Amino acid sequence: MAGNSMGPLLLVGCGKMGGAMLDGWRARGLTGAGVAIVEPSADPRFAALDGVAVHAAPDGLAADFRPGVVVLAVKPQSMDAVLPHYRRFAGPDTVFLSIAAGKTIAYFEQALGPAAIVRSMPNTPAAVGQGMTVAVPNGAVSPAQRQACDGLLAAVGDVAWVEDEGLIDAVTAVSGGGPAYVFLLIECLAEAGREAGLPADLSMRLARTTVAGSGALVQASTDPAATLRRNVTSPNGTTQEALAVLMAEEGGLQPLMTRAIAAATRRSRELAG
Ligand SMILES: NC(=O)C1=CN([C@@H]2O[C@H](COP(=O)(O)OP(=O)(O)OC[C@H]3O[C@@H](n4cnc5c(N)ncnc54)[C@H](O)[C@@H]3O)[C@@H](O)[C@H]2O)C=CC1
Ligand SMILES: O=C(O)[C@@H]1CCC=N1
Incomplete structure (x- = not known):
């Protein structure tokens, strides 16, 4: 599947929205080997994800695990507690793809240090390949990373990129909700x-x-x-x-x-x- 070309995908938070995107990716050929999940919930649906490594906490990830894309799909209110665990991945080879409402690129830059960050807003019809996502990159996102994120988002629906991050609040209101x-x-x-x-x-x-x-x-x-x-x-x-x-x-x-x-x-x- 396009979007998986940067190296493994790490999905942090597999609730309603992260789960909808995962369903979409898997339906389009993302295999277990290409994805790891950190999700503390003991929901039995995770047992049915054959071949996908689901960890209850980030310390379950192998020491040499290096994701190409980290999809941040936890609640905005959880982000402060979550980000310090993934700061070690910040660098030229990893792009952070946030789907969190409200959380700005400046916020992620503050929490992660210099990092490639894409702020995006998808919606739940992603689960059936009919989502709508709007995305905005920061200056550290390489063309290949942008393409990888576009591939992941396009695999579950339509994607629009904007340069003006200020639009994302209204996007969240219109298509997110x-x-x-x-x-x-x-x-x-x-x-x-x-x-x-x-x-x-x-x-x-x-x-x-x-x-x-x-x-x-x-x-x-x-x-x-x-x-x-x-x-x-x-x-x-x-x-x-x-x-x-x-x-x-x-x-x-x-x-x-x-x-x-x-x-x-x-x-x-x-x-x-
Ligand atoms: N639900 C929706 O329609 C949309 C949601 N969003 C955004 O997606 C994000 C997730 O929202 P939902 O999926 O609705 O919420 P949710 O509550 O269904 O999912 C969040 C998941 O994160 C997990 N989690 C909590 N702490 C964690 C940790 N420390 N590490 C890893 N996972 C952890 C929870 O167990 C839960 O499964 C939010 O930031 C929201 O703004 C964006 C677009 C649409
Ligand atoms: O209600 C929320 O905050 C999230 C963002 C858009 C849809 N659900």
């Missing part, structure tokens, strides 16, 4: 259908399949989302009535979404510490 808003939409649609008289299980099936189908349609189409929306909306029909509510200037979805994204963006800045 975005799947949660879509899942909430499913929950709300299903509940509204239930309140309109549908059996709960049928309503949930309608909501799930409608969101999944709409996602597939938007992906397959070159039409703007607004055109796809208009294609559903017959003049004086039923959808128009619903959209009059959802697109109201006050109390509609846009002002609500704008407030939600502003709140998440603000929280990402706070997490910088």
Whole structure:
């Protein structure tokens, strides 16, 4: 798999997001020999990762282990405690790829010393190869290291690189957290259908399949989302009535979404510490 060309991959933290990326990498051919994991949880799923070395703590890594890429996938709040264990890998042959919300390149440079660092923000659809990641490198990242990180991220979805790190807080709000808003939409649609008289299980099936189908349609189409929306909306029909509510200037979805994204963006800045 591309991205594994720099030497072994070390995944630090294999929770919801690290696990989603690992699933994506493994589905695309990353073999056990190419990856080591440090993850303290005793979750039985790790026993099923045939061939992958899973260590409960960094002292389980062999003394001569030299990762080409260290993926930092622990909670932002754990980062202070975690980074000192990996500082020894900082050097020209290793790139640190962080997926942590809020934590800045300056923060990692402070904690790791001179090191090649890529700050990125993926999302959980990485587990099915449909993630969206935005990444920004520091000045120490070599072209080959950037390519390696791009390969790892592209293996689980779309990747955009930006030069302005300041954009990452809004990226975190939009695409990092975005799947949660879509899942909430499913929950709300299903509940509204239930309140309109549908059996709960049928309503949930309608909501799930409608969101999944709409996602597939938007992906397959070159039409703007607004055109796809208009294609559903017959003049004086039923959808128009619903959209009059959802697109109201006050109390509609846009002002609500704008407030939600502003709140998440603000929280990402706070997490910088
Ligand atoms: N969940 C999501 O949708 C996204 C999460 N992120 C970022 O990914 C990072 C991880 O988030 P989640 O996966 O959601 O959290 P999580 O809690 O599911 O995963 C964190 C994992 O780190 C492990 N861990 C704790 N201490 C550790 C240590 N000392 N060494 C190694 N592993 C340790 C935990 O056992 C846990 O499995 C966060 O920084 C978050 O901001 C980024 C994009 C999306
Ligand atoms: O909620 C969070 O802080 C993380 C970052 C984006 C998605 N989950």
